[in-house]
Amino acid sequence: MLRILAALTACLALLASPAQAADDIWKRADTQHFTIYSAGDEDELTDFANDLERFDGLLRFWYDKPDRPGKDPITIYLLDGKRGVQKLVGSRYVAGYYSSEIEGTYAIAHRGGGGWRSLTGQRVLFHEYAHHFMFNEFAVPAPAWLIEGFAEFLATVEFGEDGSWTYGKPATHRGAELSYYDDAQIERLLSWPDEEGRVIAGFYGWSWGLTHMLYTAPDRGARISAYIDRLATGEKPLPAARTVFGDLRQLERQLERHVRGDIEYGVSAEPFSWSQDVSLSTLSLAESRMLELRLRRLGRNKLEDTRDDLAAFAREGTLSADAYAEMAMAELGLEQIGRAEYKEEHKDDDAVEDKEMGGPYFVAAEAAADRALAVDPGHLRANIVKGRILSHRLYEDESTDSEAWAHARRHFQIANRTDPTNAEALYRFALSYAREGREGSMMHDAYLAAFNRAxxxxxxxxxxxxxxxxxxxxxxxxxxxxxxxxxxxxxxxxxxxxxxxxxxxxxxxxxxxxxxxxxxxxxxxxxxxxxxxxx
Known part of the structure; x- marks a missing residue:
């Protein structure tokens, strides 16, 4: 799913061995749409949570989208320093990320101001939440330039202490990009990605510019809506654009003048409703250490070390079911990394068959899941991992053993009883029928419930x-x-x-x-x- 990166940070405690005492005690803020973890100041955490909820309220007000219950909250980890996240993912070029994975949607963000490419942690999350909002609230064939332009346009929203809100400020972090790639290439921009997958220089900057120009026009984006309506009928991007926008060379010249001129933005004090309920809690020392290990597992850098540290933490007997379940997920991650490396190594060898899951990491993942289930038979994550492994083996073996499939599926049902709202358990329950090649009576309901949640x-x-x-x-x-x-x-x-x-x-x-x-x-x-x- 859509997960563009930006200037985010991580604390050095992420990379500390669990054999050492964790210095940071994490706090948790729960709101209507977010679960936010931070080792920083409580007031700062509360302010951040309020700004995110205010942003959600503004988007619903602006686009006339009523809130719909039953959505999974986004989990956000607020961290401290730029170097930490770079070590977390193993790249000095990475500053953070948002991910809508099967096991849950989360984002890494930082507390404090900007610096790297003039992006604050808040601006980054506003960008990512705009993507999230689009996929949740709009059932439209949005083109690539609008998907990114929409997020860049909304990322610069600011809230004043007097209740006012500012929108349409320039995306200053795209300034160098627009200066260097000064040709809008309007036809390629409107029709990208093309079949060849060619890269457009300055894609993000020009996508922001076109979206900004159209949304700040007197019709306030009416031409965008008209363009989307044509795409929805199956019309191709360029013919639809010529009908709605007119001469494309003229549109290109107008766009280039727009981004090089004085960018106008709006300020409004019009009130709108948003959820102001923030519930704060403090994690224990053991829970804080478990959270840091989970973050390391999600970052996937030095995953074998993380797996070993999870094993050590599990042996301590504190939160051992959680630790063994995370260990199982780490083993599956190592299995997938190994498969990817194998495929890359043999990508030009037609005689080599694809490497299937089922190697030593796969076996170790099942053993770790079993240890978690021995401690807690109803453990959500452990049951999902166990069900995944059993159903995958049956699928690879092309098994028609209905009892074996039912046994594998039972783990997803246990996970569902543990947490009826968990979207992954619902999805994998439904997918197991498809892999078995059988139409289950609850199959469609499970697929639909998982989709509606995320x-x-x-x-x-x-x-x-x-x-x-x-x-x-x-x-x-x-x-x-x-x-x-x-x-x-x-x-x-x-x-x-x-x-x-x-x-x-x-x-x-x-x-x-x-x-x-x-x-x-x-x-x-x-x-x-x-x-x-x-x-």
């Missing part, structure tokens, strides 16, 4: 689209995928899914060919859509 997650969207096709609703499934197919980062999963649905329509098959689907994401194995975008 529409931003690629796997849930594709899974539901395939199931709509199973039910003969091919066009509805394809419509659900159009925004994915236009994703400026990873268009391939959406496009391949549309191809599979068209193949299902032609053949009458109930299920798509899932042989090239990664166990961890409903995306092509040769596409890195399961990874976070890092900048």
């Amino acid at each position: 529409p931003q997650t690629t796997a849930f969207r594709i899974g539901l689209a395939y199931d709509l096709a199973r039910l003969g609703r091919y066009d509805d499934g394809i419509a659900l995928l159009q925004m994915l197919a236009n994703d400026p980062h990873f268009p391939k999963p959406g496009r391949r899914a549309i191809e599979r649905i068209e193949a299902m329509r032609e053949s009458g098959a109930k299920f798509p060919d899932l042989s090239d689907i990664d166990d961890d994401d409903e995306a092509d194995d040769d596409d890195d859509s399961g990874a976070d975008d890092k900048d």
Whole structure:
């Protein structure tokens, strides 16, 4: 899903061994739409939580989108220093990220002001939440330039202490990009990503510029809506653009003048409603250490060291079920890294078959999950991991043993009883029927429930689209995928899914060919859509 990076940071305690005492005690803030962890000041945490909820309220007010209950909150980790996040992910070029993974949507952010590319932690999260909001609230085939331009335009929103709000300020972090790549290339911008996947120089800057120009025009974005309506009917991007925007060379000249001129922005004091309830709690020392280990596992840098530290922490007997479950996830991560390295090494060798999951890390993951379940038979994460492993083996063996499939599926049902709102358990329960090649009575309901809780997650969207096709609703499934197919980062999963649905329509098959689907994401194995975008 959409996960552009920006200036974020992490604390050095993330990389401390759990054998050492953690210095930081983390605090947690729960709001209507967010769960935020921070080792900083409580007042600062409360202010940050309020600003995020205020931003959500502004977007709902501006785009007339009422709040809908039953959505998974975004988990946000507020950290301290730029060097920490770079060590967390193993790259000095990464400052942080947002990720809408199957196991949950989260973001890494920093407390404090800007610095790197003039981006504050708040501006970064506003950008990412704008992506999140679009995928949750708009069922439209948004083009790539609007997906990014929408997020860049809204990222510069600011709130005044007097209740006013400012919108449309220039994206100063894109200034150097626009100066260096001074040709808007309007036709390529409007039609990207193209079939060849060619890169457009200055894509983010010009996407912001076009969106800003259209949203601050007297019609306040009416031409954007008209353009989207044409795309929704199946019209191609350039013919639709010529009908709505007129001469494209003239539009290009207008856009270039716009970004080089004085950028006008708006200030309003018009009131709007937003959730002001913030509940604060403090984690114990053990919970703080567990949180830091989980962050290291999510960062995936030096994952074997993290796995070993999780094992050591589990042996201490404190939160051991959680630690063993995280250890199982780390082992699965190592398995996937190994597969990716194998595929890269043999990418030009047609005689070498794809390496399947099932190596030593896979076996170790099951052992760790079993140890977690021995401590807590109802553990949510451990049951999901165990069910994944059992169902994957059955799928690879092309098993028709209904009792074995039911046994594997039972772990997802236990996870669902532990937390009926968990979207991953619902999704994997439904997916197990598709992999078995059988139509389950609760299959569609589970797919739909998972999607409704987290529409931003690629796997849930594709899974539901395939199931709509199973039910003969091919066009509805394809419509659900159009925004994915236009994703400026990873268009391939959406496009391949549309191809599979068209193949299902032609053949009458109930299920798509899932042989090239990664166990961890409903995306092509040769596409890195399961990874976070890092900048």
